[in-house]
Amino acid sequence: MSGPRVLWLARAMPLPLDAGDRMYTGFLAQALAESGAHVCFVGLPSPDAPDANPQDYLSSLEFRIVPGKPASQYRALASSLPLVAGRFGTGEYKRVLISLLEEQWDAIVLDQYALIWALPILRTRAGKRPPVIHVAHDFETQVTRDLAAAYRGNRLRKAVLALNARRTARAERALAEACEAVVTLTAEDADAFRSIGAGGDLAVIPPGYNGTRVGARGIDRDTPRRVAIVGSYQWIVKQHNLRAFLDVADALLDRAGIELAIVGGAPDDFRRKLEASCKASRFLGYVDDLPAFLQACRMGLVIEAVGGGFKLKVLDYVMTRTPVAGLESALAGQASEVVRHCLKAPNSAALCDEIIAAIDDFDRLNAMQEAAFEAASRQYDWAENGKRLLSLIRSLS
Structure with a gap:
């Protein structure tokens, strides 16, 4: 039996594969293709790697790169859609989609709520529409609402965040109601989508892990008194979370003689402002060998107070045998078998107390x-995830 033909619509090419959302998108689509589906992946060039050839990194996929760049924030603000949808739903992307719909597809994937702009086009398609699956990286209704409530900066920007939260809530409800299935990374997000009207299938498919697995490790007094936060800080939510944590943690860790290494890309102006006010924290940008760097840390931190869902960095920590310490809210989407072996606290100050108490x-x-490595090693398999998504698609066709 030949595999189904799947049209996978994303914002952009998922490159570089160094951030959680891009890794989930790219590796899940690849796993689906390697399970037997023909996957045509569509999106704009990656804003962070516009010249990269996605075939070099995800060779099992067919790619259709939409010419052009995302629209400006100002143009996106003038639409009625969430800002990310207004930016990536360009006129050229719409023309490409209309052309692709002339072909026969067994399923269409709308990857992330930014693809809400595609729904009206799919509704006008002549003949029987293939089933549509929404891949939800997070329950963005809550993420955007929490960010708007927590933001304490410029009043105009806060108003824009509140407007975007309302638009996002409408978009996710529309996707939940219109799609034949919704894929989430956590059971909590699946429950949230059911509560806003998802009437089709709900499938929980957590990330897999295909990075380095450290066979054995011993932490001792020769390991630097260093803890690390790994992430990508291009998104306003990530910036808010990091800033809020450092406002509390930097001084506490500095007094305890603990270095805080912040690993991952960040806008220069954002990084410079934080560096000017921090003592314990060092901004390292991307490191050449993350597993090797984590071997020189005593803990990896998960500090996202805003934004639920699965945190792929937890797998980077656990599989390199780096003890995990995190906010309870940030660890809520992880497997309970893993979380029970992590340090947890309800807020940043309490988390620092836990870190200081355990550091030596x-x-x-x-x-x-x-214990965390042993628990996680039994889970998080991309190949299995691809088979589960393929089974879901076949059940809908």
Whole structure:
């Protein structure tokens, strides 16, 4: 039996594969193709790697790169859609989609709520429409609402965030009601989509892991008194979370003699402003060998107070045998078998207390990393995820 033909609509090419949303998109689409589907992946060039050839990184996919760049924030603001949808739903992308719909497809994937702009085009398609699957990276209704409520900066920007939250809530409700299935990364997000009207199938497909797995490790007094935060800080939500944590944690960790390494890309002006006010924190940008760097850290931190969902950095920490410490809200989407071996606290100050208390307790740190690694090694398989998504598509066709 030949595999189904799947049209996968994303904002842009998922490159570089260094951020959680891009990794989930790229590796899940690739896993689906390797499970037997023909996947045509569509999107604008990556704003962060416009000249990169996605075939070099995700060779099992067919790519259709939409010419052009995202629209400006100002143009997006003038639309009635969430800002990300207004930016990436360009006129050229719409023309490409209309042309692609002349072909026969067994399923269409709308990757992330930014693809809400495609729904009206799909509704006007002549003949029987193939089933539509929404891949939801997060429950953005809550993420955008929480960000708007927590933001304490410029009043105009706060008003824009509140407007965007309302638009996002309408978009996710429309996607939930219109799509034959919704894929989420966590059971909590699946429940949230059911609560806003998802009437089709709901499938929970957490990320897989195909990075480095460290076979053995021992943390001792020769390991630097360093903790790390790994992430990508291009998105306003990520910037808000990091800034809010450092406002509390930097001074506390500095007094305890603990270095905080911040790994990942960030806009220069954002980084410079934080560096000017921080003592314990060092902004390293991207590191050449993340697993090797984490071997020189005593813990990896998960500090996102705003924004639920699965945090792929947890897998980077656990599989490199780096003990995990995080906010309870930030760890809520992880597997309970893993979370029970992490340090947890309700807020940033309490989390720092936990870190300081455990930083020199080598028996505890090694017990944490060994137990978390063992628990996670039984889960998070991209190949299995591809098979589950293929099964879902076949059940809808």
